[in-house]
Amino acid sequence: MPPRSDASPPAPRTPAVNTAIPPEQAIAAYQERIEAVLDRALDPAAAPDARLIEAMRYATLSGGKRLRPLLVYATGEALDAPGTALDAAAAAVEMIHVYSLIHDDLPAMDDDELRRGRPTCHRAFDEATAILAGDALQAQAFVTLSTGASALPAPRAPAMLQELALASGLHGMAGGQAIDLGASGHQLGLEALEHMHRLKTGALIRASVRLGGLAGGADEALLARLTDYAGCIGLAFQIRDDILDVEGDPETLGKACGADARLEKSTFPALMGLEPSRERAVALVDQALEALQPLGAEADLLRHLARYIVDRIH
Numbered sequence: 001m002p003p004r005s006d007a008s009p010p011a012p013r014t015p016a017v018n019t020a021i022p023p024e025q026a027i028a029a030y031q032e033r034i035e036a037v038l039d040r041a042l043d044p045a046a047a048p049d050a051r052l053i054e055a056m057r058y059a060t061l062s063g064g065k066r067l068r069p070l071l072v073y074a075t076g077e078a079l080d081a082p083g084t085a086l087d088a089a090a091a092a093v094e095m096i097h098v099y100s101l102i103h104d105d106l107p108a109m110d111d112d113e114l115r116r117g118r119p120t121c122h123r124a125f126d127e128a129t130a131i132l133a134g135d136a137l138q139a140q141a142f143v144t145l146s147t148g149a150s151a152l153p154a155p156r157a158p159a160m161l162q163e164l165a166l167a168s169g170l171h172g173m174a175g176g177q178a179i180d181l182g183a184s185g186h187q188l189g190l191e192a193l194e195h196m197h198r199l200k201t202g203a204l205i206r207a208s209v210r211l212g213g214l215a216g217g218a219d220e221a222l223l224a225r226l227t228d229y230a231g232c233i234g235l236a237f238q239i240r241d242d243i244l245d246v247e248g249d250p251e252t253l254g255k256a257c258g259a260d261a262r263l264e265k266s267t268f269p270a271l272m273g274l275e276p277s278r279e280r281a282v283a284l285v286d287q288a289l290e291a292l293q294p295l296g297a298e299a300d301l302l303r304h305l306a307r308y309i310v311d312r313i314h
Helices: 023-041 050-060 065-076 083-104 127-148 156-168 173-182 190-200 200-213 220-245 267-271 274-291 297-311
Strands: none
Touching: 023 065, 023 083, 023 297, 050 083, 050 127, 050 297, 065 083, 065 200, 065 220, 065 297, 083 156, 083 173, 083 200, 083 297, 156 173, 156 200, 173 190, 173 200, 190 200, 190 220, 190 267, 200 220, 200 267, 220 267, 220 274, 220 297, 267 274
16 A cells, blocks of 8 residues: 555545456446536535526536546545545546536637537537536535545645646646637647646646545655656647547547647647657656556556557547
8 A cells, every 4th residue: 555645544435446346347437436426516406596507517417538537536546545535526627627628618719519429518508608607617626625525634635625726727727728829820839739738638637646646645755656647648648639639530529520720729740740649649658657667456547547548539
């Protein structure tokens, strides 16, 4: 068992997914688990406005890979973290992710019509409702995380809240999106492109892994290794996304392909070519696996998720 950063006994746990089962079964079990957690967190009976909660649920409970919650669970369960805290962290990162998708799809941003095979939130409802749904999901993420992590030993819950805030804001996802918007009409260099995506896409992926580590009381050395792992897979994930936008199947992806080229966006295939982009993604995953080398079999699901990132077709 990797070392904890405090000597406090672990809080009582909810039933865990058996990570000794094949990774595909563990992933399916975690996906089912997060769907139930999100459904409860977005209870329409407790909402003051029926249309707003309907839009929030429409955007959130529409399937998806749930990669970020999977990373929370895979990391936290490897460290024997309390299930209640992991559920809260997994739901919180997914709410932040969905809020960002709702806003990214708006006419002022990417102006997309399809998301996960269905009309985007502003198409299914209206722009004002979509903006409010995103705003409300961002706020609800912090309510969910602060409530679920409240029973953890004192240093952990504040650190988890700060982690999610940093990943979401100026120095994370929002900052990266601003760089992306500011780059409209001109090509970024490769170094600038990597920096942008380490913020826009990578920050929340990194936070997902670190939230699981913090919930499990990982010490600084282990957190550093988990951070290296997450940084590599976050960039590999974006490179694979760029590749799929060139050669993916719209039916499988659930959205139109070729949007990056139409918007003249800087992408890894545009700067490096398709094959070098594939090689770069594979090299990043190899680096991620190297970061996990000192960890035992408890990290096997993290290894599987790293490989999945470069093999996925959607």
